[in-house]
Amino acid sequence: MSTLADNKKLFARSRAIQRQQTKVSYLFLLPALLFFFGFVVFPMIMGIYTSFFNYTMKEFSFIGIRNYIELFNDSTFGQSVTNTLIIAVASVPLVMLFSLWVATVIYQMPVFSRSFFRGVFYLPVVMGSVPVVVVWKWVFHRYHGILNWTLSSLGIISENINWLGEAQYAIWCVLAILFTTSIGQPIVLYVASLGNVDQSQVEASEVDGCSKWQTFLHVKWPSLLPTTLYVAVITTINSFQCFALIQLLTSGGPDGSTSTVMYYLYDTAFRIYRYGYANAMGVILAIIIAAFSAFQFRVMRTDD
Amino acid sequence: MNKKTLTTILVVLLVIAAAVAIYFATKPAQEPKEAATEITWWAFPTFAQKDAKDPAGTYEQTLVDAFQAKYPNIKVKLETIDFTSGPEKLVAAIEGNKAPDVLFDAPGRIVEYGMNGKLVSLNDLFTDELKADINNEGLVAACGDGTNYWMYPLSSSPFYMAINKEAFEEADALQYVNLEGDRTWTTENYVKALEALHAAGKLTSSVYCMNQGGDQGTRALINNLYGGSMANADLTKYEVDSPENRKALELVKKLVDDKVLEFGPEINAGGEIELFVNKTLAMTICWGTTAAKINTPNMDFTQVWLPFPSDDGKPVLEYLINGFGIFDNKDEARVKAAKLFVQFLCDSEEVGKANVLATGAFPVRTSFGNLYEGNADYELLTAFTKYYGPYYNTMKGFANMRLQWWTMLQAYLSGNTSLDDALATFQTESNKDL
Numbered sequence: 001m002s003t004l005a006d007n008k009k010l011f012a013r014s015r016a017i018q019r020q021q022t023k024v025s026y027l028f029l030l031p032a033l034l035f036f037f038g039f040v041v042f043p044m045i046m047g048i049y050t051s052f053f054n055y056t057m058k059e060f061s062f063i064g065i066r067n068y069i070e071l072f073n074d075s076t077f078g079q080s081v082t083n084t085l086i087i088a089v090a091s092v093p094l095v096m097l098f099s100l101w102v103a104t105v106i107y108q109m110p111v112f113s114r115s116f117f118r119g120v121f122y123l124p125v126v127m128g129s130v131p132v133v134v135v136w137k138w139v140f141h142r143y144h145g146i147l148n149w150t151l152s153s154l155g156i157i158s159e160n161i162n163w164l165g166e167a168q169y170a171i172w173c174v175l176a177i178l179f180t181t182s183i184g185q186p187i188v189l190y191v192a193s194l195g196n197v198d199q200s201q202v203e204a205s206e207v208d209g210c211s212k213w214q215t216f217l218h219v220k221w222p223s224l225l226p227t228t229l230y231v232a233v234i235t236t237i238n239s240f241q242c243f244a245l246i247q248l249l250t251s252g253g254p255d256g257s258t259s260t261v262m263y264y265l266y267d268t269a270f271r272i273y274r275y276g277y278a279n280a281m282g283v284i285l286a287i288i289i290a291a292f293s294a295f296q297f298r299v300m301r302t303d304d
Numbered sequence: 305m306n307k308k309t310l311t312t313i314l315v316v317l318l319v320i321a322a323a324v325a326i327y328f329a330t331k332p333a334q335e336p337k338e339a340a341t342e343i344t345w346w347a348f349p350t351f352a353q354k355d356a357k358d359p360a361g362t363y364e365q366t367l368v369d370a371f372q373a374k375y376p377n378i379k380v381k382l383e384t385i386d387f388t389s390g391p392e393k394l395v396a397a398i399e400g401n402k403a404p405d406v407l408f409d410a411p412g413r414i415v416e417y418g419m420n421g422k423l424v425s426l427n428d429l430f431t432d433e434l435k436a437d438i439n440n441e442g443l444v445a446a447c448g449d450g451t452n453y454w455m456y457p458l459s460s461s462p463f464y465m466a467i468n469k470e471a472f473e474e475a476d477a478l479q480y481v482n483l484e485g486d487r488t489w490t491t492e493n494y495v496k497a498l499e500a501l502h503a504a505g506k507l508t509s510s511v512y513c514m515n516q517g518g519d520q521g522t523r524a525l526i527n528n529l530y531g532g533s534m535a536n537a538d539l540t541k542y543e544v545d546s547p548e549n550r551k552a553l554e555l556v557k558k559l560v561d562d563k564v565l566e567f568g569p570e571i572n573a574g575g576e577i578e579l580f581v582n583k584t585l586a587m588t589i590c591w592g593t594t595a596a597k598i599n600t601p602n603m604d605f606t607q608v609w610l611p612f613p614s615d616d617g618k619p620v621l622e623y624l625i626n627g628f629g630i631f632d633n634k635d636e637a638r639v640k641a642a643k644l645f646v647q648f649l650c651d652s653e654e655v656g657k658a659n660v661l662a663t664g665a666f667p668v669r670t671s672f673g674n675l676y677e678g679n680a681d682y683e684l685l686t687a688f689t690k691y692y693g694p695y696y697n698t699m700k701g702f703a704n705m706r707l708q709w710w711t712m713l714q715a716y717l718s719g720n721t722s723l724d725d726a727l728a729t730f731q732t733e734s735n736k737d738l
Contacts, residue, residue, distance in 0.1 A: 057398070057420040142570065143507070143584050165570035167718065251515040254569035255714045255721070270392045271516075272704045273420070275399070 044286075047279045055276030067280035077281065079256045080264040081288075083171065087260065088239040088292070090175055095182045095235050096228065102183070103190030104216070118188055125184035129244035136177045137249065140164050164250055167257035174258050177245055182238060186231040193227040194220070229300040233293050240289050261285045341641040342379040343405035348390055350408060350626050351662040352597050360384045363662055370655065371648050378641045387517070398422055403631040405642040411446050411455050414629035415698040418454030424632045424639050425452040429647065437669045446625055446695040457627040458650045461665035462688040463520050464621065466591035468583060469606035472497065475504035475586070486687045487610050491529045494613035495559070501586050502564045509587045510568035510576045511556060513713040516706040518573020520622045521590030522713060526552045528612035528619050534705075535696040542696075542705050542734040544712075545727040553716060553723060560717055569714045592624060593664035593685070609681065611688055620693035626663050705734040 054063045071077050106117040124132050139147050140163040148160040163169045197220050205215045243262035246252055252259030252267070261281055269278035351363045361384040368380045383404065385393055391413065397403045403422065407414065417423050430444070430453045438444050438457070447455040472478040477500035480493035501508045511522055527533055532549035535542050559565035566585070568576060573590035580588035581599045588595075591609065600607070611619040628646040630639060650656050651669075660667040661675055666682075666689070676682035696702070712730040715721035721729075 057395075057417075057422065143579065162570060165568065167720070170570075250570065251572075253514055253714050255718045256711075266392075267707070270395050271707055273395065 047282050050276050051280040051283050053276045055274075055279070057273040063276075067277045068284075070277065071280055071284065076256055076259065077261070077264060080252075080259045080261045081284075083256075083258060084240055084242070084260045084262075084285075084288075086171065087175060087178065087242055088236055091178055091182060091239045092232060092235045094179060095186060096231055098179075099183050099186035099231065100190055100224070100228075102187050103194060106187075107191050107194045114191065118191060121187045122184035124181045129181070129248065132177065132181055133245060133248040136173075137164075140173055165254055167254050170250055170254060170258045174242070174245060174249060177249070178239065178242060181245075182235055186235065189227050189231060190224065193224050197223045225300060229296065232296045232300060236292050236296065237289055240285060240292070261288075340377050340379055341637045342381060343638050343641050343645065344381045344383060345406040345408070345645070346383050346385050346390075346394070346404040347408040348385055348387060350594065351659065352594070352664060354662075356598075356601060360386075367649060367655065367659070371645055374648070375641075375644060378644065380645060398631075403633060405631055405633060405638050406645060407629045407631065408626070409455075409629065410697070411625050411627065411695070412697040412702050414455040414627065415447075415449055416703060417629060417631075418452060419449050419700060422631060423454050424630050425454070426456055426630065426643075427453055429453070429456055429643060434669075437671050439670050440668070442692065442695055443625065443668055446698055447627065449698060455625070455627040455629050456646050456650055457625050457668040458656070459660040459663045459665035460623055460625045460668050461593045461663075462621045462623045462685060462692065463524060463590065463592050464685075464688060465587060465589050465610045465612060466580070466596070466607045467587040467610060468580070468585075469608045471501070471506055471583070471586040471605070472608075475501045475506055477501050477504075477586075481608070481610065483608070486691075487608075487684065488617045488619055489610065489613045490617050491555075491613050491615050494529075495555070495564075498559060498564050502562075506586050507579075507584055508565055509585055509589060510566040510571065510579065511560065511713065511717060512568035512571045512573060512576045512590075513710040513717070514568070514570055514572045514575070516572075516710055518576070518590040519706055519710055521573055521576075521588075523709060524612050524620075524622045525589045526556060528552075528614040529555060530615045531620075533620070533694070535694070535699060537694075539694060539696055539699050541738060542699070542701070542731070544709075544734075545731050550723060550727070553727075557717055557723075561719075567717050569718065596681075597664040609684060611691060619691045621688055621691045623689075623692050623695075624665065625668070626665060701734060701737045704737060708734040 051067055052062060052064060054061045054066075102117070102121065106114050109117070139145055142148070142160055142162045142165060145160075145163070147163065148157070151157045152160070161169060163173050201219050202215060205219050210218070241262050242260050243266060246258055246260055246263040247266065250258045252263050262285065265278045265281040265285070268274050268281065345364070345368070347361070347364050349360050353360070353363050355362075361382060364382050364384065368382050371380060372378065394403070394407070394413070398417070407417075414423070418425075426447075430447070435444055443457065443460060444453075447453045447457055467481065469478065472481065477497040480489070480497040480500070481487075482489045482493075498508045511525070512518070513522060523534060526549060529552035530548040532544070532546050532552055534544060556565065560567045571579070576585065576590060577588055577595055577599065579585040581603055583605060589612070591607075596607070596609075611621060613619070628649065630642045630646065632639070648655060649659055653672075656669070657667070657672055657675060660672060666685070667673075667675060699705070708730045712726045715729070716723055716726035
């Protein structure tokens, strides 16, 4: 009897300690939660709420889904959605494949060389958008750019190309810059992830006569899948939210050929003060991103 | 407590009370302490710094110091903003209820904020005396919306063109430029000059249209070529679709297609000016006193200022007014302090004149007299002022119209859209909120 009573006491005490620990955990989480609710959840709810209003610098009146109806009849918005999709669909696989390739190559290098290349590829990420775009603007400059100079010196072009001023080139220039600023983080993540691959399995597969490709596909790749999923989702979100690059490089031109949803949203809110309409765009963009992310989770999910 | 102790306590208390009463009764009444008022001033870089090496805001800070010395109970917090990110910062601040008290800008934005209910009316500052001193109905009207005045003006100057004289001479194109009198010139001669420059292998000028930066240059060029305008006569509707503007746009398109004129959807006026200053382009269509003041030290060629070419040789020029708006931050004391500050900057003989000179423009007050006596360039600009056109920058929907303007230029000049469609879209979109 006394043992049962002792166990009950012990159990109750253990639960009390657990409750106490939970409380302490929540208290530790509280600052982050407050920040999250204040700066993420609340603005998100406000964004959805105001998207149903004719919200401008002067007015704030409920208009139901009229902003959304207008959006679906807005050709500039349509073009911006198309451009955004082109950027996302073109950049995500490219970034992932290139990052994976670079990571596998530099992973085999000595520590110093590996760190050096990680630093080189990560540099555009830490530099920030403005200096990166300024440098690329010089590269693509129509009259004095190094790209035109190189191509004409090699006899490839006879007259300068207006890289940022012609629709057929501008979007690819944007993609090229986005690519350089997007690969840094995936490379670092893949290099770290390759370090977690079970070497005994790699060696076993080699002993069993697997080719390098077979070893990669059947041994390394399954270990890299969680990282790949993370990289895919983050790169997709960054591509969909491509804004600073467009604003600094082309302002959405020429003739809307590089306008993205984020840029058009910014233009609508800050240049013509239609905040409600801009928020409706934000809601649509969030839905598209959520759909893409869900699709990626479904395709690349791992059981563990 | 016995009776004696109680009596002693009461007597002591009475004595203390009496002493306190006598002290306060005889103490001279103190002035109620005036609480210091703090206002914020956001300034675009319109004032040139005394030394070009000085960081932005150095000159403005001297004004703040002088004001605070005169009014020690008012503290002014200065923040400089630039033309690239400044407008967005302003919108964010306005919507976040963190707007500055004083803004130094031009009427386009200020009057728009006023019409949206974000500013305090300055009708009380626009006395008959001030209006008589300005002595220019158009300029006074540009400071408001017809009911309220929103901007307190300081200085004004025209926008014009500039050419690289040596480049024109080398291409034998200077013969088409009128260097006499007001230097007015015709569209025909403008085209001949462009063709001569092009034939000599020079890049002439760019129809830039990346965004709204310096878009007054492209508007002035196209409106002037055949006598078109941006709005109807009573400034109630944007009216670009006219035979005159169609003819001008068709001419510009032809010149672009023939590579006589550069099409610049990748640059704004800042980029175009840079190309002019580094001698890539032989002329700029977005020159003004501020641009000249900032860039002249970096130019190793002779700049010649010209009005925009027109069919009949009579240009209609756009112009800039520099002035101050006061945000309604629901605090009477701050509004009062802001008005005092603005008047200090604009009205006082010494500070006002120095500020006009720092903008490189003309004073709006006639009482300030001629601040540029003997300066040939400014005598020419004085002559340009008679060509000032109607001030449509304070029309409703001006910000949206600017967006539609450069979008229209990109669409038409890139060849993606017909002139009919481009103009129809402009007309519909720019007038939809009017």
